[in-house]
Amino acid sequence: MLKKILLLLFAFVCGYIAISLLPRANLDNLPYIVSDLIMNPVRFFIGMLAFIMTTSVLSTFVKSAYEQTLYWIMKKQQLTASVAIDYSSIFCYLLLMRKSILIAIFLLIFSLVMGVLSIERSKEVLEERGY
Template sequence: MLFHLLCIVVGFLCGYLMIHWMPPVTPFHFDYFITELIFNPLRSFLAMICFLIGFLANAAVIRTIMDGIILWLRRKQVRWGEWLISCCGASGSFYWLFQWEAKLTALFFIFAFIYGMISLDFHRSRDYKRNL
């Protein structure tokens, strides 16, 4: 459970830093966006690193949520506390990130969701009871 809390905090902080360090996209001008990325290479590099780390951390949380749903549908034992913390933490994190910058957060969420769904291991979920 502590791992999932850490993933939620890391995902939120990396998302916030990524939004803060990226050039503004709200009236999106491609020339201005590319110029800012080129002339501020450190900020651009740090924003990309935060994007990568953040979407991987959020993907782990989304994978836990989807694992819990699949196990519940198969009528197997689910760690409800872990699942509830993951659901509440991920929804709260993305809610606040959407309040700051909707377009970048949508991109951040889409990457995390797709990678979280790809990384689901259905064979492991069959052996879930042995891991308890």
């Protein structure tokens, strides 16, 4: 459980770094974003690296929340504090939205997609193994 709390804190810090380093994204200032990429490639690279790490960590929370809720609905497992930590990742998105709404929405979309894709992949692996 402490590991999940530390992962959530890590995801928030990486998301904050990504939002701080990436340029403010609007459809009006697309040339500014491209010029910022050319002029500051290291800053952009670090921002994108933090964005990818945030997305991958938060996708594990999406996957875990889905699976544990499904087990609870099927009456195979009781809800634990781990589920509360998984659902508290929503507050991480809300806190990041205070800094930049558009980048936080991109984080939410990409982590949801990655989480759902990893759920489907884990189902395929379980079916292959005969579980």
